[in-house]
Amino acid sequence: QELLCIFGTGDLGRTLGQCLLQTGYRVVYGSRRPHSCGPLPQGAQVMSHDAAAQSASLVFVCIHRQNYGFLESLASGLKGKVLVDVSNNLKKDLYPEANAEYLQRLIPGAHVVKAFNTLSAWALQNGPSDANRQVYMCGNNAEAKQAVSEIATKLSFTVLDRGSLSAARELEDFPLQLFPEWRLPLRLAVGLTAFFFFYLLIRDIISAYVEEGKDISFRIMVSLANKVFPIVSLIMLTLCYLPGVIAAFLQLYRGTKYKRFPDWLDRWMLCRKQLGLLALGFASLHVLYTLIIPIRYYVRFRLSAITISEIRENRTTKFDTTMAWRTDSYYSVGILGFGLYVLLGITSLPSISNALSWREFSFIQSKLGYLTLFICTFHTYLYGWDKFLRVSSYKWYTPPGYMLSLVLPSVVLVLKLLLLLPCVDRSLTRIRQGWE
Amino acid sequence: QELLCIFGTGDLGRTLGQCLLQTGYRVVYGSRRPHSCGPLPQGAQVMSHDAAAQSASLVFVCIHRQNYGFLESLASGLKGKVLVDVSNNLKKDLYPEANAEYLQRLIPGAHVVKAFNTLSAWALQNGPSDANRQVYMCGNNAEAKQAVSEIATKLSFTVLDRGSLSAARELEDFPLQLFPEWRLPLRLAVGLTAFFFFYLLIRDIISAYVEEGKDISFRIMVSLANKVFPIVSLIMLTLCYLPGVIAAFLQLYRGTKYKRFPDWLDRWMLCRKQLGLLALGFASLHVLYTLIIPIRYYVRFRLSAITISEIRENRTTKFDTTMAWRTDSYYSVGILGFGLYVLLGITSLPSISNALSWREFSFIQSKLGYLTLFICTFHTYLYGWDKFLRVSSYKWYTPPGYMLSLVLPSVVLVLKLLLLLPCVDRSLTRIRQGWE
Amino acid sequence: QELLCIFGTGDLGRTLGQCLLQTGYRVVYGSRRPHSCGPLPQGAQVMSHDAAAQSASLVFVCIHRQNYGFLESLASGLKGKVLVDVSNNLKKDLYPEANAEYLQRLIPGAHVVKAFNTLSAWALQNGPSDANRQVYMCGNNAEAKQAVSEIATKLSFTVLDRGSLSAARELEDFPLQLFPEWRLPLRLAVGLTAFFFFYLLIRDIISAYVEEGKDISFRIMVSLANKVFPIVSLIMLTLCYLPGVIAAFLQLYRGTKYKRFPDWLDRWMLCRKQLGLLALGFASLHVLYTLIIPIRYYVRFRLSAITISEIRENRTTKFDTTMAWRTDSYYSVGILGFGLYVLLGITSLPSISNALSWREFSFIQSKLGYLTLFICTFHTYLYGWDKFLRVSSYKWYTPPGYMLSLVLPSVVLVLKLLLLLPCVDRSLTRIRQGWE
Ligand SMILES: Cc1cc2nc3c(=O)[nH]c(=O)nc-3n(C[C@H](O)[C@H](O)[C@H](O)COP(=O)(O)OP(=O)(O)OC[C@H]3O[C@@H](n4cnc5c(N)ncnc54)[C@H](O)[C@@H]3O)c2cc1C
Ligand SMILES: Cc1cc2nc3c(=O)[nH]c(=O)nc-3n(C[C@H](O)[C@H](O)[C@H](O)COP(=O)(O)OP(=O)(O)OC[C@H]3O[C@@H](n4cnc5c(N)ncnc54)[C@H](O)[C@@H]3O)c2cc1C
Ligand SMILES: Cc1cc2nc3c(=O)[nH]c(=O)nc-3n(C[C@H](O)[C@H](O)[C@H](O)COP(=O)(O)OP(=O)(O)OC[C@H]3O[C@@H](n4cnc5c(N)ncnc54)[C@H](O)[C@@H]3O)c2cc1C
Ligand SMILES: NC(=O)c1ccc[n+]([C@@H]2O[C@H](COP(=O)([O-])OP(=O)(O)OC[C@H]3O[C@@H](n4cnc5c(N)ncnc54)[C@H](OP(=O)(O)O)[C@@H]3O)[C@@H](O)[C@H]2O)c1
Ligand SMILES: NC(=O)c1ccc[n+]([C@@H]2O[C@H](COP(=O)([O-])OP(=O)(O)OC[C@H]3O[C@@H](n4cnc5c(N)ncnc54)[C@H](OP(=O)(O)O)[C@@H]3O)[C@@H](O)[C@H]2O)c1
Ligand SMILES: NC(=O)c1ccc[n+]([C@@H]2O[C@H](COP(=O)([O-])OP(=O)(O)OC[C@H]3O[C@@H](n4cnc5c(N)ncnc54)[C@H](OP(=O)(O)O)[C@@H]3O)[C@@H](O)[C@H]2O)c1
Ligand SMILES: CCCCCCCCCCCCCCCC(=O)OC[C@H](COP(=O)(O)O)OC(=O)CCCCCCCCCCCCCCC
Ligand SMILES: CCCCCCCCCCCCCCCC(=O)OC[C@H](COP(=O)(O)O)OC(=O)CCCCCCCCCCCCCCC
Ligand SMILES: CCCCCCCCCCCCCCCC(=O)OC[C@H](COP(=O)(O)O)OC(=O)CCCCCCCCCCCCCCC
Ligand code: HEM
Ligand code: HEM
Ligand code: HEM
Known part of the structure; x- marks a missing residue:
């Protein structure tokens, strides 16, 4: 049973962890506050970011982009690891570069893969039937993508590879589309x-x-x-x-x-x-x-008026x-x-x-x-x-x-x-x- | 990154090529007119049929059956390769044998796999959500089928294996069915x-x-x-x-x-x-x-006529x-x-x-x-x-x-x-x- | 081509066999009456339970739970094999333990995997489009689950792993749910x-x-x-x-x-x-x-009555x-x-x-x-x-x-x-x- 790491114990982190545990993976969380981070899925461990990353070769970064800063300090520990960027923004063109590219820049030694960002924590939680089953993915390293793709398939998603990390922007814009x-x-x-x-x-x-x-x-x-x-x-x-x-x-x-x-x-x-x-x-x-x-008042009134006038004027209309x-x-x-x-x-x-x-x-x-x-x-x-x-x-x-x-x-x-x-x-x- | 070959730069050839490129494959086209064959998906190469086939171990034959004839001359170069027959006919029973069987007969040394023929170039182009996601496949060689099946899965299709090449006829009849x-x-x-x-x-x-x-x-x-x-x-x-x-x-x-x-x-x-x-x-x-x-004229007329006659004859109907x-x-x-x-x-x-x-x-x-x-x-x-x-x-x-x-x-x-x-x-x- | 064994030639056994054969597996049935067991899918063999189990490493047990008893006598022959329990019950809580756990207890040497029980033989028969494409699975042995999962994927199902065999009860309750x-x-x-x-x-x-x-x-x-x-x-x-x-x-x-x-x-x-x-x-x-x-009689009557009374009383209502x-x-x-x-x-x-x-x-x-x-x-x-x-x-x-x-x-x-x-x-x- 493979061990996967998740940074961030927020909504998405918890939900993703639960799905992974259910599918048979082992999960370790990296958190700022390993000892006071609220209810986590049963069976998961929590550690500091550093310790958590060490034990796994793949890390889901379930943190908002504006908080990515601290990751730079972990750069050495994350070398050679696969980092899955799941982040979205609140608006289009909020930042000059895509979140995933920013992450890659922060930690050049890691293999960043953009994926899972089109999912919704809420929908994941409420069983698979209701949620969108397509996972879009992009990244520069083929093996890293393969690893992520395998996990996604095990979670019974359909993976759609969108090529290199330069497609990250496009993927980050998907959830912001409104028809x-x-x-x-x-x-x-x-x-x-x-x-x-x-x-x-x-x-x-x-x-x-x-x-x-x-x-x-x-x-x-x-x-x-x-x-x-x-x-x-x-x-x-x-x-x-x-x-x-x-x-x-x-x-x-x-x-x-x-x-x-x-x-x-x-x-x-x-x-x-x-x-x-x-x-x-x-x-x-x-x-x-x-x-x-x-049933309109006007129509009823008019029909009645016609009938009344026909009688009053003693007219007879013929059926046409x-x-x-x-x-x-x-x-x-x-x-x-x-x-x-x-x-x-x-x-x-x-x-x-x-x-x-x-x-x-x-x-x-x-x-x-x-x-x-x-x-x-x-x-x-x-x-x-x-x-x-x-x-x-x-x-x-x-x-x-x-x-x-x-x-x-x-x-x-x-x-x-x-x-x-x-x-x-x-x-x-x-x-x-x-x-x- | 694997290299795949596509014969024919028509509608299906181009669309399939685009999908393959997006998924991370490299694509080379074989064409009669490598230098004047219209707009191809970005990143694809075009060569003569012979040259294109040489570099890849799998060839999609995106050509109409009536033009298969020239392939016979390439038979030696296609030996041992997987040929994917995607063709359909305009009518049932137009030819005595299935297109894929005909192709196999033309190039006995190749491993012909029938697949993808139920898809529509148009639907493929317009994103995955609208199109039918099932790919029916048949063929005599298990490894060849495995190779095709892997590609189809990467393109996020669901593969349904229908057995040996003798099922090709059935598969070719699918797109002709009308309810x-x-x-x-x-x-x-x-x-x-x-x-x-x-x-x-x-x-x-x-x-x-x-x-x-x-x-x-x-x-x-x-x-x-x-x-x-x-x-x-x-x-x-x-x-x-x-x-x-x-x-x-x-x-x-x-x-x-x-x-x-x-x-x-x-x-x-x-x-x-x-x-x-x-x-x-x-x-x-x-x-x-x-x-x-x-709202019918007849009904309105009749209702009005009843009311009128009731008044004229001074009748009173009781509520029933x-x-x-x-x-x-x-x-x-x-x-x-x-x-x-x-x-x-x-x-x-x-x-x-x-x-x-x-x-x-x-x-x-x-x-x-x-x-x-x-x-x-x-x-x-x-x-x-x-x-x-x-x-x-x-x-x-x-x-x-x-x-x-x-x-x-x-x-x-x-x-x-x-x-x-x-x-x-x-x-x-x-x-x-x-x-x- | 892998050989799979199916115990039981009933509705589900036959349908499953047919699907497997179509996908390219070879199938051997184990039956109480190998020589008089009714029409089986073309290409399948029938033997006694013992003989059938010997030749395959994976056995689908398509038999009702109440008839599991006789399997105990086959325990030695089934050692190390993967047993797929597909059974359902007619009611919730009919038995103290889940069917799959019971099967595991009967044959401790085998690797029992619960799967496929949410499918319907009827729906499987009538083509893939109509049936539910999700297969829930659970079991204690990871390799056994992997083997079953591969088969299910080949049959073009989506597999959802629900963890260890203790989840079997839950899976057996799925088909009994009524909204x-x-x-x-x-x-x-x-x-x-x-x-x-x-x-x-x-x-x-x-x-x-x-x-x-x-x-x-x-x-x-x-x-x-x-x-x-x-x-x-x-x-x-x-x-x-x-x-x-x-x-x-x-x-x-x-x-x-x-x-x-x-x-x-x-x-x-x-x-x-x-x-x-x-x-x-x-x-x-x-x-x-x-x-x-x-079109209600009452409404028509009332409207007509209003018109009549208006005329009789020589009243004129104004349009409001x-x-x-x-x-x-x-x-x-x-x-x-x-x-x-x-x-x-x-x-x-x-x-x-x-x-x-x-x-x-x-x-x-x-x-x-x-x-x-x-x-x-x-x-x-x-x-x-x-x-x-x-x-x-x-x-x-x-x-x-x-x-x-x-x-x-x-x-x-x-x-x-x-x-x-x-x-x-x-x-x-x-x-x-x-x-x-
Ligand atoms: C005819 C009809 C059909 C309805 N169908 C549905 C339905 O299919 N699903 C449903 O949940 N409610 C459904 N509802 C109930 C109701 O419309 C929603 O729950 C609605 O989202 C509540 O709005 P809210 O702002 O109060 O929700 P809040 O509690 O403020 O937020 C709910 C949020 O949850 C998220 N959410 C809920 N379900 C999903 C989902 N499946 N996928 C992604 N995100 C989700 C959305 O982001 C939504 O904004 C339906 C109601 C009607 C009248
Ligand atoms: C209520 C309503 C619903 C409609 N829904 C759709 C819809 O779901 N999709 C749509 O495209 N148009 C839809 N339309 C628009 C219109 O009916 C079609 O575009 C129609 O095919 C145009 O006919 P045509 O002969 O002018 O097309 P032409 O341009 O002559 O040919 C269009 C051809 O494109 C092919 N095609 C288009 N979409 C698909 C597809 N999804 N899968 C396979 N082949 C396709 C068909 O072969 C069709 O013959 C809808 C219209 C209405 C009124
Ligand atoms: C508007 C309308 C829509 C209909 N849609 C359908 C439909 O989508 N599918 C259909 O089969 N009939 C459909 N029917 C026909 C009819 O309702 C069913 O065939 C019905 O099940 C017959 O009931 P029965 O008790 O006579 O069946 P029986 O022959 O006694 O048993 C039929 C049994 O077959 C099983 N079965 C049939 N189809 C499926 C399936 N797709 N998945 C799982 N189990 C199945 C059910 O267990 C059902 O109890 C529809 C009828 C109407 C009026
Ligand atoms: N929620 C969704 O439906 C959804 C869907 C798709 C994508 N996403 C993406 O997933 C990411 C997380 O979303 P979320 O909804 O789970 O957010 P969230 O509930 O707000 O959780 C964010 C987590 O990040 C950690 N964190 C917060 N501030 C931090 C800081 N300054 N430094 C380090 N870590 C910090 C916290 O975990 P600790 O306290 O454990 O450190 C917190 O639980 C976002 O990028 C979002 O765009 C979310
Ligand atoms: N279009 C669809 O939606 C669809 C769906 C399923 C299956 N198919 C099947 O896919 C095949 C191709 O369909 P298509 O729509 O792509 O057709 P198309 O647009 O007409 O293209 C056919 C291509 O075949 C090549 N060709 C034409 N005549 C030839 C000849 N005499 N010798 C050698 N090559 C020749 C040409 O490519 P070059 O000029 O480069 O040589 C041409 O672009 C057909 O068998 C069809 O049944 C199509
Ligand atoms: N039918 C469905 O749609 C469906 C769906 C999901 C799960 N299931 C499960 O699949 C299993 C089989 O269902 P089914 O509908 O196929 O039942 P079935 O048609 O009644 O067939 C049961 C088979 O079990 C064998 N059998 C019967 N009595 C036996 C005994 N005393 N000892 C040994 N073998 C005996 C018989 O095969 P032989 O004569 O060859 O020995 C018989 O054909 C059940 O556990 C059921 O819950 C069925
Ligand atoms: C007199 C006319 C009556 C019209 C009835 C309208 C539909 C309302 C009831 C829907 C009940 C659906 C039960 C499905 C069973 C189930 O559990 O189904 C389960 C599914 C799947 O659920 P999950 O994805 O949550 O698991 O639930 C559904 O998604 C149901 C969707 C219902 C969609 C309704 C579509 C309305 C179409 C418009 C009709 C307008 C008619 C107008 C007439 C004048
Ligand atoms: C007063 C009654 C009003 C009835 C409204 C009828 C429906 C018309 C509007 C449909 C809008 C759908 C928006 C979906 C959002 C979307 O983007 O949805 C996106 C999806 C998926 O799109 P892609 O597959 O192209 O990505 O689009 C759809 O496929 C929409 C399908 C709509 C199906 C309409 C079904 C009609 C059912 C019959 C109803 C009859 C009622 C009769 C009453 C008298
Ligand atoms: C005047 C209004 C007319 C309303 C028409 C009602 C629909 C009846 C005809 C449906 C025909 C569907 C053909 C699909 C083609 C096909 O082969 O489709 C093939 C599919 C898939 O088949 P398989 O899964 O069996 O392969 O078949 C279907 O599942 C069709 C489902 C039809 C669902 C009908 C939904 C009704 C919605 C309520 C509308 C109420 C309107 C009320 C107005 C007052
Ligand atoms: C086609 C759309 C609709 C039409 C034509 C319509 C028409 C009417 C009419 C004629 C009445 C009066 C009924 C009476 O005399 O008893 C009524 C009442 C009412 N309608 Fe609608 N209606 C429509 C849609 C809706 C909808 C969508 C709702 C939402 C739930 C709604 C809620 C009500 C309510 C609460 C009443 C009051 C019922 C009462 O106590 O008499 N209507 N409507
Ligand atoms: C149930 C089906 C329908 C019925 C019963 C119906 C009935 C009617 C009626 C009664 C009118 C006259 C309205 C008036 O007096 O102003 C009308 C007009 C019209 N209908 Fe329909 N109709 C139906 C469907 C449609 C459809 C599907 C269309 C297609 C778009 C359509 C297009 C029109 C148009 C263009 C007019 C002329 C509107 C005007 O300028 O007055 N109808 N219809
Ligand atoms: C909204 C629901 C319905 C309403 C308001 C309704 C109303 C009516 C009315 C007014 C008539 C008499 C027609 C006439 O005068 O010729 C009628 C007749 C009839 N209805 Fe319905 N109906 C409904 C639904 C149904 C349904 C679902 C069925 C099932 C198939 C059905 C079957 C019949 C039949 C067989 C007749 C006899 C036709 C004849 O020989 O005149 N109705 N209905």
């Missing part, structure tokens, strides 16, 4: 939402106030929201499929797949998943807003079969579209996309994805019906929101149809097969 | 949907047209769909639990668990998960269709408490059933079913599953109430759809009750414990 | 539900019956349920965030993070995930119950803009809250929480979690509006349910606000950084 790949899609979503909100606010509510003096501002909360959300959803869904079409035309034009795409296209393609999931969120909101329509067909159809088509939408979402869950073969994944995301786009577009066309013919739809000479939302999807669907033409499809396939 | 286990359930779902659609179309809509000349075809889109979907869902839910009951009776009859089930039963049992998930999809559609009922109890009950029971249904779905997510112990999984899927079936059946009985007594329910002498849908669930529930009788349960448990 | 961490939250949920159910039953329904003789018992199924569920959901959501606040105040009061929390607080903090998920379930029920309101704003607002806020709620749920899926860095996870669970709590509380305040001013709200001097439900969330939100004050926040951060 980097969601930023662009989120900004886009906020932008689109704001645009359509103000556009429709002016068109529907302010115009009514200015022209007829009617205060229908209460419509903002539900009616307006239930226009903005589906419109943004449809546009963002389209933006998932537009880059694929652009890429295809670019490849056709260039006649080869071996030229890199322009940078903006690359970045766009890499955030389609996030775009799509946000679009699904907006679509879900649209569905919930639609479903609460009938076309209307019944049309509305039922667009509800039905919407439900179908939403079902497919949710299916796309479910297959993006990592555990499911991992279980799918490449062909299955792209069948769902690409084929069924286009189907979803088509159905959602169709739903909107059915909803619009012949509104585009009526002049009253163009208040203040602006088209209603749903018309704006239909432009992009229609274009993308037509372009995709072009790409599906046998002759175009054939040359595209050949290009994608590596033919030049 | 094989969903086929039977999907066909069943389509069949049932079609049957009930036409049955109800004739019974409800065509009969109304023929007998009363009323055109209520608009009902197809929502009213009819909202009968077909729940009915199919209920039947498919039952079909998840029927095979378990049949198996139990078979085991009771045979008195042993060591005889294989008939093939059809085995196949049926293996697609219960898919059956259940499709049933959940149909149930979700039922719920959404139910929830949009009150039984009706209120009954309808509220069946909604409530339906919601409960749907909640459990979704719970069954959530626990089939691979990441969750993996976190559950065998006992927990079967508690949810089996115990709560039967509860779900019971509750959904009860919901339908409550919905039907005393309709079965009224002659008008049997238009054209056919029973309404919900009655048909109740037959199977009722039978399964009764059979399950039989199996739960202490005496039956005891002998079944003994048989399942291996007692003979 | 231990859900018990407390479930009990709480049931308790709260029962309390509010009876409270509201008495207050709303029985009081109406007693005071006015009106039978509105039909309201139990939906109206009452739709009060109980959201109330319980809101309270349980609060209970997820209360312990964090208590812990913070405790740390502030103690001035250090290195003292253990009281036991009840620890246990409470460890079941917040389950509390939260149950709360989400209740919230989903609230949403579904809300959405079916307009405040009412429209208020109701639309609380629906809208509720939807937003529910959306965030679902987001919290989605990020607790193991596959997603694993993909998130610690900072991302706590951003969603902690920051967005508080936001969710705030929004849901706000929704309830908006729903209550000025009801608290009306005397009629306090039937039988009891406050309506929603008021009770608002107490705890309001307190928690205020306390959290206190903690966010810069001065308090600063010292808390310092304490959590290890400063003393």
